Amino acid sequence: QKEVEQDPGPLSVPEGAIVSLNCTYSNSAFQYFMWYRQYSRKGPELLMYTYSSGNKEDGRFTAQVDKSSKYISLFIRDSQPSDSATYLCAMSDRSGGSNYKLTFGKGTLLTVNP
Amino acid sequence: DSGVTQTPKHLITATGQRVTLRCSPRSGDLSVYWYQQSLDQGLQFLIQYYNGEERAKGNILERFSAQQFPDLHSELNLSSLELGDSALYFCASSPRDYNTDTQYFGPGTRLTVL
Numbered sequence: 001q002k003e004v005e006q007d008p009g010p011l012s013v014p015e016g017a018i019v020s021l022n023c024t025y026s027n028s029a030f031q032y033f034m035w036y037r038q039y040s041r042k043g044p045e046l047l048m049y050t051y052s053s054g055n056k057e058d059g060r061f062t063a064q065v066d067k068s069s070k071y072i073s074l075f076i077r078d079s080q081p082s083d084s085a086t087y088l089c090a091m092s093d094r095s096g097g098s099n100y101k102l103t104f105g106k107g108t109l110l111t112v113n114p
Numbered sequence: 115d116s117g118v119t120q121t122p123k124h125l126i127t128a129t130g131q132r133v134t135l136r137c138s139p140r141s142g143d144l145s146v147y148w149y150q151q152s153l154d155q156g157l158q159f160l161i162q163y164y165n166g167e168e169r170a171k172g173n174i175l176e177r178f179s180a181q182q183f184p185d186l187h188s189e190l191n192l193s194s195l196e197l198g199d200s201a202l203y204f205c206a207s208s209p210r211d212y213n214t215d216t217q218y219f220g221p222g223t224r225l226t227v228l
Contacts, residue, residue, distance in 0.1 A: 036219075043116065043204050043219030044157070088157060101147075101172050102217065106156035 003027050006089055006105025015114050019076040023089035023105045026070065030091040030103075033065050035074045038086045038107065047087075048074065079112045086110070117141065118207050118220035126226045132193040135223045139186055139207030145169070146188040147208070147217060148180055152201040163188055164210075195227045 006023045013019055021035075032051055036044035048063040050056045050072075056063045064073040072091075076083055086107040117140035127133055139146050148160040150173075159172035163182035174180075177195075182188040192199060202224050206217040 041222075043118070043206075043221050045116065045219065046216050049216065101159040101162065101170055103159070104157040 003103050004089065004091060004105045007108055008106055010109040010111060012111045012113060013079055015079060015081060015112055017079050017112070019079050019083070019110060019112075021074040021076075021087050021089075021108050021110070023072050023091075024070055025072075025091055025103075027091070027093070027103075028067075028070065029093040032092045033063070033072050034090040034092075034102070035061075035063055036088040036090060036104075038088060040085075044088055081112045081114050084111045116218040116220060118205060118218050120203075120205050120220040120223050122223060123221065124224045124226075126228065127195060128228055129195055129197060131195050131227075132191065133195065133225065135190040135192070135203050135205075135225075137188045137190070137205030137207075137220060139188070139205075140218055143207035143209050143218070144186065145208045145210060146182055146186070147206040148174075148188070148190050149204040149206065149219075150201050151204060151222070157204070160190070192225070197227050200225055200227045 004025045035048040037047050038044040050063050050065050053065045053067045060077045062075040086109050088107040089105040090102045092102050119138045121136045144165045147162045151157045160174040161180050162170040166182050177193050180190045202222045204222045206219045208217045
């Protein structure tokens, strides 16, 4: 079982739709959760960063973490064509002081149609 | 623009060859991370340097090596290249030595091994 599982999609929605993107993970040591957006032929850019369980909102984006279920979500409200990109979840822990890496999901390709 | 620069943007080479990828971190960032992104494996952490010292290793092959220089730029050396090494290689930087820091990604180097 991979440490982080993410449905690759592709996901196609009409403009204005609410989009839900999800990842599950198996490593209970993960404490920090991030969502990155990657446009075609570009590097990933950080969208959201959360530490604890619960919700975090930033504009049209809401990140949700449920540590008990090992499940994280990213919601995009009022989706726009400019949101069309690949969305990557990423996680990290602080165990042992030696694990300085992010573990990424494979990414979900989202297309928002005008 | 994240402030992280990578050169070259594209690299086409033959099997068995050696190449060097270069990364300049954001001004003031001391940590540099290297990632490999392929269609089947997703984004995989390779190695991290902090202020010139190797801090963490991920799924980096023995044929690959990296270093960070006193001016904080980093180079990733890939040798005895194989077809399977074709991928996007990203560099990211962050201010400190913590994996929870926001990592800013460069635009990547696309390596094609023929």
